[in-house]
Amino acid sequence: MSLYEIRDLAVDIAGNRLVDKVSLAVDAGQCTAIIGASGSGKSLTCLTPFGLTPGVASGLIRLDGIDLASADVGQLSDARRKLAGFVFQQPLTALTPHLTVGAQLQEATMQAGSARPTRAELVRQLERVGLSRPDERLDQFPHRLSGGERQRVMIAAAIAHGPRLLIADEPTSALDASLRAEIMTLLDQLRAEQGLAMLLVSHDLASVEGHADQLVVMDKGRVVESGPAADIIANPAEEYTRRLIAATPRLDEPAPELSQPGDILLGTRDVAVEFQRPGWRRGRISAVVDASITVRQGESLALVGGSGSGKSTLGRAIAGIGPVTQGKILWQASALPQRRNRTLEMRRSIQPVFQDPVASLDPQWTVIDIVTEPLRNLRPDLDRAECNDSARQALSDVDLPEEFLTRMPASLSGGQAQRVAIARAMIASPQLLVLDEATSALDPLVGAEILALLARLQRENGLSLLFITHDIAAARRLCHRIAVMDDGCIVETGDIQAVIDHPRHPATQRLVAAS
Template sequence: MSVYTVDGLHVRIDGELVVEDVGFAVGAGECVALAGASGSGKSQSCLAPFGLSPGIPAGSARLGKTELIGADPATLRQIRGKDVGFVFQHPLTALTPHLTIGAQLSEAWRQGGAPPPSRSDMIAALDRVGLDEPENRLDQFPHRLSGGQRQRALIGMAIAHRPKLLIADEPVSALDASLRAEIMALLDTLRREDGLALLLVSHDLAAIGRHADRLVMLRGGRVEESGPAARHLAAPTSAYGRELVAATPRLTDPPPDLAETGAPLLLAENVHVSFPRPGWRRGRIEAVSGASLTVHEGEALALVGGSGSGKSTLARAIARLGPLDRGQVCWREETLPERKRMLPRYRRLIQPVFQDPAASLDPQWQVSDIIAEPLRHLRPGLGKGDRAELVGATLQEVDLPAEFADRLPRALSGGQSQRVAIARALVSEPEMLVLDEATSALDVLVAGRVLDLLERLRQKRNLALLFITHDLAVARRLCHRIAVMEAGEIVEEGPAQRIIATPAHRATQKLVTASGV
């Protein structure tokens, strides 16, 4: 019997039809996945029937025998509290920052009308979702937990009231490969043990193939194809489905044909970075310990590792964007000054591109101002006309029309926002880009196009790329070499093909296993 049935679902936002005639059913213990590019209607199809989006739904969405479409807010609130659990993409923003994990778990527990849980009940609930040291976690605030720990806590809250249906909207896209595999395995266990119906929203087709029973592929708010997940991913029936599958990076793909690299460009030796311990405890936490690496002209080097391994901290220290306790960073055999003494002629050489394109752009500035901002500091001798000409040329280089110069960030898609961020990094004519998870927030089609753009720019400009990622398949597609980090140290380094084919360190082996199964 179906736990949740959607039939002829339509959703409008501000009068615009964003979901049209979508239908599917989820049975007890079953996983149905909604897949598609950004803007395809996945999240709206999930959230609008439950009153969790600005969309106005029409059609039918039944939880058991209860019709959700047309139900009043009080009824929907009761249904959400008793029969449905939700797990969202970014656990840090989904959790209340000023409440402890225990307080939030207790609140979720009582949503379905159950009496307040005992402390031992809550410890058992967190232990069940695999959260380490559950008794201590109850008294901690969300910022004290890692990404994987927060997601486990969020899942614990979502199932605390024993729902019939769990809706997971991109629950693992912000996590590294090992954590993604662990969280998806946890969801499989909950389905098997509790008969939980799972509606999964994801752009990770590999994960869908491993965990979903059925697939509904959306495009422009409509169903493009649907049926058994394994069958449709192995042999998509639509051109759109074939495009999605082809764009998904895999470790088994043929190796890319990358151009030769040049002379050593950047040399980092024995880098150490530490931070004060939080709270009342004294001492420091060593985030990076004795890390060394070399980046050559025109080379793409991937810095890979799990969450908290020190990747971003090392990259920020190298680029003089973050602290460095000791160690040396040389550029063409010249030692770079410390962060506060980086002159424009040095700062121009290494430019960053960050993970979340929307968050890295000033929402009140036009695109032209965003791209031109580095020029005012790094090339102050340029006149207004020269700056405008450079902005136009750089927009063209990242494949954005000239009219985008007058747009605000809110009028851009995720992929367009990231192209603007890349243009801002390029406009000062750097020799190296530091890209921190620059594609992890994008869907597979958009991410693939951004990777193609980076490869083209690397060849055209002879750019060096320091590419921080938790996705080995993405690293393999773009990079000459891979350096693997664990606990602040570089534990393995070498050509990308060798690292993936014959990983020597257990950290690398774990990443390869998580990425390839």
Template sequence: MTVLEINDLSINFGSNEVVKHVSFLIEKGKTFALVGESGSGKSVTALSILQLLPFPAAHYPSGNIKLMDKDVIGKNHAVMQSLRGNRASMIFQEPMTSLNPLHTIEKQISEILFLHQGLNKKAAHARCLELLALVAIPDPVNRLGSYPHELSGGQRQRVMIAMALANEPDLLIADEPTTALDVTVQLQILELLKSLQAKLGMAILMITHDLNIVRHLADDVAVMQQGEIVESGSVERIFTNPQHSYTKTLLDAEPQRDIPVLLSSEPLLQVNDFKVWFPLKRGLLQRTYDHVKAVDGVSLQLHQGETLGIVGESGSGKSTLVRGLLRLINSEGDICYNGTNLQGLNLTAMRVYRQSLQIVFQDPFGSLSPRMSVRQIISEGLEVQGQHSDAEIETAIHQALVDVALPASALERYPHQFSGGQRQRIAIARALVLKPKILILDEPTSALDRTVQKQILDLLCQLQQQHQLSYIFITHDLSVVRAMSHRVLVLKAGKVVEEGETESVFNQPQQTYTQALLSAAMCFS
């Protein structure tokens, strides 16, 4: 039985053709994957199934879409409302922005049940509990009263799945459902989708740029490039015998280990018994009765030209650790940089060292000011330091652009005018212009396509060799850690559970937690 059939579909935004003559179909109980880089037309195609594109700006020069043998293009709101949620549901990429921060989980799931099934409050409450149990949310009775920010990333994604499954649809559209999740949580979500598919018999349209996920979840796959399907077929055939050059490029985009040899013997950074504890207070006088021990007694070393990979699940303390090392939050313990303990310095004295310790964040679009040009973004740090003439700043800006392989013409443009990979290059240039000795990379490639990710990793390796930079590399992608790091530090609940040379940790992990992380990663390799 065919659940979804798309024939010769073209989509235009104004005069711009973004999807070109796309055709595919999905059978009941099967998983079809639509893969390709950002801008290839994957999500636009999926949004068309539920008619969620902005009309009339978006229109269809050709083609048709049939959902359970019903044409959807051009149908009115009442018809589409009867199909959305009942016949087809969608899991969006980022649950934190898809869920309403002002409403409890129960209210958001119940809204679907009231609208589509006409349930009363008591029946909706019972169904909400059933759905949370179905997606394996722990303690569902108490979680119904929680708000999205009170859940972990994996739990929020499970809530999104519960909402999508509320009416037991025939088709589930999953748009990058695991992109921002840790490898163990990612595995749990994908196994959950497979088990629910077997139980409910639904078809799944999986949209992703991660071919490793496709290999383990999908039955058939179509590869999109610039709005066109350039290759399609069974997963086995595509992975074992790809025909199109673009498909081969995607398959070959796995990070390769190519790290520089260490030259320095003395540690550039020495951290001892480092703690970041957040007080828990209660009562009228707000007395502290306990602490959240986000980082608890961590010690580490970093040498010049070395990359230290820090891995662990969400909530393990990775990002809190580096914020503490940069003195952006209160902490305890020694932070010795080049022989100086930064922990005792006031803000004025600390400013001298800030240019030596820089950070590149996960989401360049969020970390770059949309109101500032690239010139202003890169020069800001130099101007704050107040130690350079205008001519020196101009020279440094142009050199930073050369280092990250961006043209000088980029200087007068704004972040929204660049691709994700180009924005990350701008973020790297902003840090690099200060000539740091240590660069902290907090998930710098997790939101990027595989081919763009490889370009950024190659750039970072080149910059490290060119400037003898030291990196602290935080990521949940273990293939990236293995490719980039000299040593690895594994965090769990704020504590170091294992550390050592990268190949030693990967080939002979000693701790159960490390073994579980590597085992989950192996499922996608």
């Protein structure tokens, strides 16, 4: 008998059946992966049986001999605390913002009745998931970590109490390619050492390959095909599966046709960003060191690097939503002040799109309030009706129907939330978008759509793009040039195809090899 088994699972929300007739099994020490496009029902299938969604699950659901389908609230809580661990898709929203990493790890360790862990034990938990400077991280809050670092903390918390089943909802989506392989190798080791069973939701087929034993492909709440992972990836039987595989960016695909850039729009000159060390420690952390880049009108520059390399910190400094310790940010050859001293025109011209599309949207606001927020701050001359008209046009520009204006962020898929975030940025008619991992949390089909959307918006509006990513293959579909960051420094720049063909720096070589 499998450690975890579901048979003919159905999930209903408000009378609507969103998942139907899904069957799968996970054996101890084995990995079953579910792949599919955004909104296909993957997360509902994983989380609803444990009472973690608004849905109502029916069918056979059995974990270690316990019938979860007929379990009451207390029994479900016991199953979550003692038998299961969860890695959620959005680490920034899943981690408690006002608790330090150490406090959250301590709570996770004790949830199954274990004794209070020592600081040394907490350090070892972070070391186990490959987090740098683990002793310092214990005193940091989630917002001080990069996306990849937050995901490592999530994994450490999920396995801290020694569960038998790990439910991993996109556990590597926020990580660069090399770190994805390291995390999957870590999970493989846990499965081998502890007999940990893993139910994995992923759109990263490269990560799934070689790690998952069984594969379940889902679309529109149903199973399209299932079977041994290696067989399905090598010879997909269904057209839907073939499209998922083909949508994954590759370095050997034909190069895109890109427009000719104009004059220099943005430049940074020896920009450095430092932060005070957390807790009782003295001194400062150098996140960005003497970074100099340029972005031309109508040009896309890829700012590429591994997790924690400083690329998001530099992007936030350029957008005016993060500090600059020294150096200059130049806009059309004139120095830009810190954001609080920038004029409305300066703030309007540079708009950010954040890494986590769901976390960047206010959960208590409707889409129309979210999209019109920049106009309320940057265009005080517009009345409410004019702002609403602009919001309708902005949604149309990102291929969302007008009916989405009344929806709440919780009702949006990852791809839909990212389109709303892009609409919010575009409504101010910016000249430069700063895109922080705009596709890293999305499945291949939706990610390809977002890249195509950005390329179209760039052509139609003469936009410049600063495309922050760890995925060189995705950057190649959109960008003219590349700047590679490592340990806070710009280590290599140039035409993107030339850098891919002949990478000079070891950090660039690792990123190209991982892609």
